[in-house]
Amino acid sequence: PSRCVDTLSTPPNNMFLRSALLVAAVAAPAAAFAPSSVGGLQLRSQQSAMISAAPSLRAPSTVSSLQMATLGEKYGHLRGADVEPCDKAVRRFYELFAKPVPFVFRTATNEILYMSHLDIVNARFEMDILWGLGFYSTYDLFFAALDEDVRQNLFKSLAGALKLDKDEIKGDAEKVLEWAKGKTEADVVKAINGEDDSEIGKALAKAKSNPDFLYTRNFGAGLIKLMQVVGVEPNSESSRRWAEAFGFGSKTSALTGMSMSKFEADVGIFLSSVEKMQEVMQLYADVEAREKKKVAEKLAEKAAKAAEEAGAQAELAQ
Numbered sequence: 001p002s003r004c005v006d007t008l009s010t011p012p013n014n015m016f017l018r019s020a021l022l023v024a025a026v027a028a029p030a031a032a033f034a035p036s037s038v039g040g041l042q043l044r045s046q047q048s049a050m051i052s053a054a055p056s057l058r059a060p061s062t063v064s065s066l067q068m069a070t071l072g073e074k075y076g077h078l079r080g081a082d083v084e085p086c087d088k089a090v091r092r093f094y095e096l097f098a099k100p101v102p103f104v105f106r107t108a109t110n111e112i113l114y115m116s117h118l119d120i121v122n123a124r125f126e127m128d129i130l131w132g133l134g135f136y137s138t139y140d141l142f143f144a145a146l147d148e149d150v151r152q153n154l155f156k157s158l159a160g161a162l163k164l165d166k167d168e169i170k171g172d173a174e175k176v177l178e179w180a181k182g183k184t185e186a187d188v189v190k191a192i193n194g195e196d197d198s199e200i201g202k203a204l205a206k207a208k209s210n211p212d213f214l215y216t217r218n219f220g221a222g223l224i225k226l227m228q229v230v231g232v233e234p235n236s237e238s239s240r241r242w243a244e245a246f247g248f249g250s251k252t253s254a255l256t257g258m259s260m261s262k263f264e265a266d267v268g269i270f271l272s273s274v275e276k277m278q279e280v281m282q283l284y285a286d287v288e289a290r291e292k293k294k295v296a297e298k299l300a301e302k303a304a305k306a307a308e309e310a311g312a313q314a315e316l317a318q
Contacts, residue, residue: 074212075123089117093161097154104283108142109158115217116162124214128203132172134221135164141277145285176200176222180229185241188230192245208246215248220266239267 090113101109116135119125139158143151159166179200180188191201192208207213223242224234232238240260243250248261 071124071212078123083121084117086114086117089113089161093157096157096160101154102146105143105146109154112138112142112158113161119214119216119218120162122214124212125216126214128206128219129172129176129200130203130207130222130226131216131218132169132222133176133225134216134218134223136169136173137221137225138218176226177229180226183230185227185230185232185238188226188242189245215262217262217266220263221270223263224267224270234267234270236264236268239264 090110093109093113112135119131120127139155143154146154155170156166159169179198187196188204190196191198191204194205194209195201196204207215207219227234227238227242243261243263246263248263250259250261250264252259
């Protein structure tokens with residue numbers, strides 16, 4: 001992680017982008033989640049719901065020395081193995097994208113790359129269809145304001161930088177959304193408990209039954225989207241229900257004394273981030289509109305000046 005340097009931080013070549021600095025910085029915590037069509041998370045702010053429904057106090061879960069020893073036996077052979085650092089993935093992205101990332105989207109780009117890269121190089125990581133949905137959803141949120149051709153190029157570059165198949169990732173998102181159509185929260189819980197033989201059902205059940213399952217924020221983003229599709233509002237209460245259904249362990253905060261799982265915490269991040277992300281995208285849209293207006297005005301001035309000069313030359317010729 002110490003080598004995850006910001007290799008995309010080239011100075012913006014447009015003065016107007018400096019105005020985006022404050023909002024982009026405020027929105028940085030939002031860089032884990034995401035909205036719109038295929039696989040996207042809806043941009044709806046429910047921050048108040050999260051604040052009003054504080055998580056309950058529970059005893060913290062702990063990893064026993066026996067569990068640690070088992071992990072050591074399974075993955076000890078990887079000690080000292082070469083692990084590709086994050087900055088190489090970022091450099092690959094920059095080479096593939098081949099242009100500066102718009103300033104207000106640079107933090108989101110780096111966060112997606114760093115977070116996903118660290119997932120992939122973890123010895124316990126196993127690619128599954130819900131991780132793919134979360135990855136696509138995150139991309140879809142942060143770059144929804146870009147022109148479609150730029151968005152597609154950026155997604156292709158993100159996938160390529162992480163050595164992923166972009167069509168497979170998008171296909172995973174579509175499969176989960178298709179599976180979830182018409183289903184309820186109860187159907188999802190049944191799948192988590194192993195009562196669904198579909199590809200998505202098996203992936204949900206494995207997340208609960210596999211003792212070495214590695215929870216990641218991309219997986220959590222996929223669950224949030226799944227919640228929305230089956231009609232469940234992501235908030236502290238629903239996230240606690242789903243975390244308990246999966247058997248996700250919880251940790252107690254030394255500051256607040258409250259106990260919650262990583263998924264519950266990630267839902268909290270999502271809820272507190274959507275408004276900030278909306279501000280960033282609105283700012284970008286406003287800036288783009290102003291720049292296009294300036295370009296149009298300059299072109300009109302040049303055209304008027306050319307017409308004036310042409311008229312003066314015509315008079316001289318007479």
